[in-house]
Amino acid sequence: MKAVGSCSLLGARYYRSEGIVLRSFPTGEGGLVVVLLQSDGAKLRTMAWGARRLTSKKTGHLEPLTRVEASFSRGRGMDNLTQVQSIEAFSNIKEDLDATARALYFVELVDGFSVEGSSNPSLYKLFLSALRGLVNVHDLDTAVVHFQWHLLRICGFMPELYLCVECQKTIIPDNHRFSVDLGGVLCPQCGSIQSPSICLSLPALKVLRYLHRTSTLTPLPLKLSEPLKRQLTSILDNSVRHWLDREVRSKRFMDEVGSALAEV
Numbered sequence: 670m671k672a673v674g675s676c677s678l679l680g681a682r683y684y685r686s687e688g689i690v691l692r693s694f695p696t697g698e699g700g701l702v703v704v705l706l707q708s709d710g711a712k713l714r715t716m717a718w719g720a721r722r723l724t725s726k727k728t729g730h731l732e733p734l735t736r737v738e739a740s741f742s743r744g745r746g747m748d749n750l751t752q753v754q755s756i757e758a759f760s761n762i763k764e765d766l767d768a769t770a771r772a773l774y775f776v777e778l779v780d781g782f783s784v785e786g787s788s789n790p791s792l793y794k795l796f797l798s799a800l801r802g803l804v805n806v807h808d809l810d811t812a813v814v815h816f817q818w819h820l821l822r823i824c825g826f827m828p829e830l831y832l833c834v835e836c837q838k839t840i841i842p843d844n845h846r847f848s849v850d851l852g853g854v855l856c857p858q859c860g861s862i863q864s865p866s867i868c869l870s871l872p873a874l875k876v877l878r879y880l881h882r883t884s885t886l887t888p889l890p891l892k893l894s895e896p897l898k899r900q901l902t903s904i905l906d907n908s909v910r911h912w913l914d915r916e917v918r919s920k921r922f923m924d925e926v927g928s929a930l931a932e933v
Contacts, residue, residue, distance in 0.1 A: 682743050687756065688713065689796060690735045691780045695721055703731050703750060705739075706779055706796060710789030715741060717750040730755045734762065734772055734800070761804040768803045770926040774919045775799055775816055781913045782824045791823045795885045802888055809927070810898050811889050817905040818877065819885040826912045828904075829853025830878055835863055845869045849907045867907065873900045 688705035696702050701720035705713045720727040727750070730737055736757035741748045762768045779796050783789065799816045806812045821827055831840055834853040846860030847853070847869040854874065855863050876891065910917060
């Protein structure tokens, strides 16, 4: 058996792959279209025939936020999922409403930034590490900031932090502005004339540069103040929305859950 990327070839027509279920939707009589992120970081859309039938053994393994090992047969338009087995169910996340809301936000971002047939192993490693980290991290807001930054970096949309995106002058430690449209920091001179832009304080710039120097698998060990978290969240939320070119639907649910639990 020869391993190729995230897949093990069982023949020209069959292969096996590990992945995390992102979403699924019904089709036909008892069928289910399942979207996974494979362990090589490529998105895969596959057909699970009969998965919605009461007698199917596949259904329980195809819930979103489930890490699976699956076998596939190649089809004309869409490959067929023939067998599936859960590896990791992330039960601790699913038992915690706040962690679930964050995880679903991660899922929507990964679904939006991943590409079918285009491998990106670092994306899978980031996603898996972020999901596992949600059950241990003390500050879920900081975990989201960490995930958003590294997602943008891994997918080729990392903001520029060291040169002004307008005049190309070196950014020195100071209070600056951040342009989502231009993709990075504006020096004070350009920031005063460039619109729209977001306030970027010196502490926020330092946090972003710290994230730039750290591993995707290293949790952010900093305790961020609420004003600083709000500033970083504004910059990264707007950057994610800009590159996806749409609103992130799960963001509202995540914010509502966080606000409701904060009042308890």
